[in-house]
Amino acid sequence: MTATPLPEATSVVIVGAGPAGLTAAIVLAEAGVDHVLIDRLSEGANTSRAAVVHARTLEVLDELGIAKDLVARGIQVPTFKVHDGPKTLATIEFGDLPTAYPYTLMIPQDVTEQVLLDRLHQLGGTVHRPLTVERVDDENGRVTVGYTTADATTGTITADYVIxxxxxxxxxxxxxGIGFTGDTYPASFVLADVRMSWPTPRSEVSLHLSPEGVTVVAPLPDAAQERYRVVATVDEAPEHPTRDDIQTLLDARGPAGEVRVDEVLWSSRFRVHHRVADHYRAGRVLLAGDAAHVHSPAGGQGMNTGIQDAALLARLLAKVVAGGPDALLDEYETVRRPIALDVVAFTDRMTRMATLQSAPARTARNTALRLLTGIPAVRSKLAYQLAELANR
Incomplete structure (x- = not known):
């Protein structure tokens, strides 16, 4: 919580201090744009949640002086493999990608947010907490944000623009008044960070297909090299999956070899939506991150897409605040919304492909995966798409 007084007016109000909001604040601070960043929580994320940072996001964050710190605190994973039981169906390598970051970086979201926050503090910025936004009125060439504090005090702040x-x-x-079009997947998802013995090398993210559902296991930074992220579809997941829940799941779906779950460090369940905002802009109000798009965790692209949203939007806002035409902001939706639609479609195909249950459909899928990913050009295209380098 910050004790910094909240001003009555500013150029840009950013609502939400997750990765997207923090990125927007950093870009605006670097450009010297007066802004206020507010969040309804009394403190930032203290759980790992999103744990994947892709190559394109690292390129964006490198421009903000952040990538080096993230890489130092994460684990570089250059290989993505798809398995069905003991069979390996596909191997995607990131090592040959045309980037300074030819890998997936596994790093818990709370660490990513702390690195972003530290950078914001270096630039003189802060987060005002806890403030709950109650209304946003765009009228007479300004936007008024009405909020409530933790002690139920109400207040307002006016701005040229709101993110x-x-x-x-x-x-x-x-x-x-912006619609959020899409749907919800029928299955629930288990999300857990565990300490366990796992037979797959820590240089690999493993996706395991099975009739019971899909399971993804990825290494997380840990000196003892025993910490892993587990994501799995379950018809009805418990609210807080236990060690026994994760052990049973991996015994049924995991690779050949001993898997022993020793400890659950954090766990949750969630329902997954696939939705995209009908517009990214309504007058002086603009959307970024999960406010603009949500989708399956397949591919780990949600937080990445949001950070890239915020970086472009804040750069455009900085130009407009400096005297550029307001119409520059129309470029934001033109560029970023098609990317979100592509990500939603791509992750939806991955999710539906991975959760096939009938034996004939699974056999056809497995055959197609082996044949297609046996073609070098197909493997390269998949690596490029997963790394989000097409978003350049």
């Missing part, structure tokens, strides 16, 4: 980076249930999006 809604306040997540899937965005108040900013709702207040702007």
């Amino acid at each position: 809604g980076a306040d997540g899937m249930h965005s108040v900013v999006r709702a207040q702007a």
Whole structure:
């Protein structure tokens, strides 16, 4: 929580201090744009949640002086493999990608947010907490944000523009009257960080297909090299999966060889939506991150897409605040919304492919995967798409 007084007016109000909101604040601070970043939570994320940072996001964060610190605190994983039981169906390598970051970086979201926050503090910025946004009024060439503090005190702040980076249930999006078109997957997802013995090398993210559902296991930074992220589809997941829950799941779906789950460090369940905002802009209100798009965790692209949103949006806002034409902001939706639609479509195909249950459909899928990924050009294209380098 910050004790810094909240001003009555500013150039840009950013609602939501997750990765997208923090990125926007950093870009604006570097450009010397007056802004206010607010969040409804009393402190930042203290769980790992999103744990994948892709090559394109690292390129964007390198421009902000952040990538080096992230890489130092994460684990570089250059290989992605798809398995069905003991069979390896596909191997995707990132090592030959045309980037300074030819790998997937595994790093817990709370660490990513701390690195972003540290950079914001270096630039003189801060997060105002906890403030709950109640209304957003865009009228007379300004936007008024009405909020409530932890002690139920109400207040307002006016701005030239507002960025809604306040997540899937965005108040900013709702207040702007922007639709959020899409649907929800029927299965629930288990998300857990565990300490365990795992037979697959820590240079690999493993996707395991099975009739029971899909399971992804990826290494997380850990001196003892025993910490892993587990993501799995389950028809009805428990609210907080236990060690026994994860052990049973991996015994049924994991690779050949001994898997022993020793400890669950954190776990959760969630329902996955695939939705994209009908527009990214309504007048002086703009959306970024999960407020603009949500989708399956297949490929680990959600947080990455949001950070890239925020970086472009904040750069455009900086140009407009410096005297550029307001119409520059139309470029944001033109560029970023098609990318979100592509990500949603790509992750939806991955999810539906991975969760096939009938034996004939699974056999056909496995045959197609082996044949297609046996072609070098197909493997390279998949690596390029997963790394989000097409977003350049």
